[in-house]
Amino acid sequence: MFYVWVVVGYLVLLFAVGISKMRSVKTQEDFMVAGRKTPTLLLVGTLICTWIGSGSLFGGAGLAFRMGFSELWMSAGAWAGIAIVYFLAHRVRRIAEFTVSDILEKRYNKWARIFGTFAIIIAYLTIAGYQFRGGGRLINILTGLDPMIGGAITCAITILFTMLAGLVSIIAVDLFNGIVMTLGVIIGVPLILSAVGGWQQVQTLPPDHFAVLGQHGGLWAAGVFFPTFFLLLGESSMYQKFFAAKDEHSARRAVIGMIIGVVFIESMLCALAVIGSAKYFTLAPFAGPDGALNKAETETIILQIARYDLPMFAGGLLMAAAVAIILSTANTFLMIPSTNVTRDIYQRFINPAASQEKIVRVQRALIVVLGVVAYVVATFFKSILDMAFTAYTMVGAGITPALLAAFLWKRTTVAGGVASIVAGMLVTIVITAMNFILPEPLMETDYIIIPAASASILALIFVSLLTPPPAEEKWKPFWATSQ
Numbered sequence: 001m002f003y004v005w006v007v008v009g010y011l012v013l014l015f016a017v018g019i020s021k022m023r024s025v026k027t028q029e030d031f032m033v034a035g036r037k038t039p040t041l042l043l044v045g046t047l048i049c050t051w052i053g054s055g056s057l058f059g060g061a062g063l064a065f066r067m068g069f070s071e072l073w074m075s076a077g078a079w080a081g082i083a084i085v086y087f088l089a090h091r092v093r094r095i096a097e098f099t100v101s102d103i104l105e106k107r108y109n110k111w112a113r114i115f116g117t118f119a120i121i122i123a124y125l126t127i128a129g130y131q132f133r134g135g136g137r138l139i140n141i142l143t144g145l146d147p148m149i150g151g152a153i154t155c156a157i158t159i160l161f162t163m164l165a166g167l168v169s170i171i172a173v174d175l176f177n178g179i180v181m182t183l184g185v186i187i188g189v190p191l192i193l194s195a196v197g198g199w200q201q202v203q204t205l206p207p208d209h210f211a212v213l214g215q216h217g218g219l220w221a222a223g224v225f226f227p228t229f230f231l232l233l234g235e236s237s238m239y240q241k242f243f244a245a246k247d248e249h250s251a252r253r254a255v256i257g258m259i260i261g262v263v264f265i266e267s268m269l270c271a272l273a274v275i276g277s278a279k280y281f282t283l284a285p286f287a288g289p290d291g292a293l294n295k296a297e298t299e300t301i302i303l304q305i306a307r308y309d310l311p312m313f314a315g316g317l318l319m320a321a322a323v324a325i326i327l328s329t330a331n332t333f334l335m336i337p338s339t340n341v342t343r344d345i346y347q348r349f350i351n352p353a354a355s356q357e358k359i360v361r362v363q364r365a366l367i368v369v370l371g372v373v374a375y376v377v378a379t380f381f382k383s384i385l386d387m388a389f390t391a392y393t394m395v396g397a398g399i400t401p402a403l404l405a406a407f408l409w410k411r412t413t414v415a416g417g418v419a420s421i422v423a424g425m426l427v428t429i430v431i432t433a434m435n436f437i438l439p440e441p442l443m444e445t446d447y448i449i450i451p452a453a454s455a456s457i458l459a460l461i462f463v464s465l466l467t468p469p470p471a472e473e474k475w476k477p478f479w480a481t482s483q
Contacts, residue, residue, distance in 0.1 A: 003316055007320070013176075017169065019164060025166060026356070028359045031360050038250070041257075043254035045171075047258040048174075049329065050235075052265050052325055053131060053329025056075070058299040062300075062301065064301075065299075066277075068209025077224070077232070082232060089252045090251055095477065097243060099239075103239070108402070108414045112402065114344075117345060122391075124333045125337055126374070126377055126378075134326045135327075136153075137303065138326065141300065141303045158334055161331055166363070170331045170332055178324075181265055181324050181325060183321070185265055188268075188318045189268055192310060196276070196309075201278045205277065205278055222450070227388075230401075231395050234395050234399035235395065237333065237335070272302050273302060280301065286298055295382070295385070299385065334367060334371055346362055347359060389445035390428070394429075397449060397455070400456075402417040402460060405420070409464075410470075410479065411469060413469065416465075417464075419463040424455060424459075
């Protein structure tokens with residue numbers, strides 16, 4: 001019961017902050033980009049919390065349980081992406097738009113906006129959906145409640161919190177969420193190491209758990225590295241939060257804090273999972289009678305550790321960290337598609353003259369609708385890791401090449417940008433659909449990024465080179481120096 005009260009108390013605290021921020025929301029700019037007033041420290045907290053979600057807590061942890069420390073190849077893709085983003089953050093803030101689709105239309109045309117918006121909506125609802133699944137698993141471990149019902153409860157909580165004050169409420173609580181995450185893993189790692197019997201017990205795991213490339217080799221490492229790499233470079237919520245920064249310098253400094261925080265927390269989550277697996281590697285329900293590991297069950301290892309293997313205080317703190325990880329990401333990844341539909345479809349094509357109050361009302365209604373859709377989408381996948389890789393590829397192949405080219409390649413043409421977005425989306429959708437239809441998967445989700453990103457990049461390059469160079473006014477805003 002102690003753990004239930006920890007979670008309830010934590011949620012009450014978050015809602016109190018969110019309610020207190022409601023009065024500060026008066027315009028579209030307030031709701032979507034927090035009034036463009038966010039200082040560096042708050043930006044660091046919200047950027048870290050955006051990235052560290054159920055993909056890390058469940059998908060990454062399950063992968064670490066099964067594969068060992070080579071799971072860090074999945075995390076390292078994001079680390080490399082963040083390092084590149086450092087050189088772009090100030091230029092993104094300078095443009096001062098609302099969404100990534102704004103950038104795509106500004107650099108290309110309305111079709112780039114439309115296709116980009118659909119790619120983001122599909123991917124981000126999938127990501128929000130697996131946060132709900134993660135919340136359902138957490139509630140199941142705490143109370144025994146069916147995970148589907150727990151997922152519905154998580155969905156409802158996320159919708160209510162996101163509706164309160166939009167990005168203002170999300171940013172306001174994310175620094176605190178980040179602190180709780182950090183403390184939870186710092187305290188949890190040495191305690192679980194002691195609980196399982198020390199490093200000697202960890203070394204009883206299969207030798208490939210300590211190999212640099214794990215049991216599958218370089219192709220597998222590339223397959224798990226590039227989805228997070230390409231996603232991070234095109235991650236819409238990150239760009240939206242750069243738009244929320246008070247100035248260009250704050251945006252760029254925040255990236256330094258982000259990479260430090262993300263590297264540390266993801267490494268510690270991996271360590272928690274690997275150390276915990278030393279105890280549970282051959283035990284039910286993680287392993288079957290034949291010794292085969294249950295993919296979905298291995299994804300709950302960190303919650304298992306928090307609930308059953310740590311002292312009460314440390315377990316409660318790690319459980320609170322899990323709540324912070326799930327909700328902070330769920331809020332953001334529900335906020336982004338609602339912003340895209342409101343800004344890139346409703347305001348752009350349906351009602352350009354809508355008042356500020358009307359826009360905020362429409363977005364709040366969309367948060368409810370899209371939250372329910374995300375919950376339904378989550379039921380179609382077998383595991384959180386499968387959902388993660390599919391969503392990562394949709395953004396990484398559908399958005400990232402065209403988005404980066406807007407800032408890095410003056411020769412990119414309108415046709416090249418649109419072709420890149422369409423090619424990346426189509427390959428991802430076709431392979432995912434075939435995986436559902438065929439009795440055996442056409443391609444494991446670990447590898448979808450390779451053909452999808454290849455198609456997107458090749459379309460970008462060849463179509464751009466086969467069409468006339470763009471006019472200067474198309475690329476100049478993305479290369480202009482700061483005033």
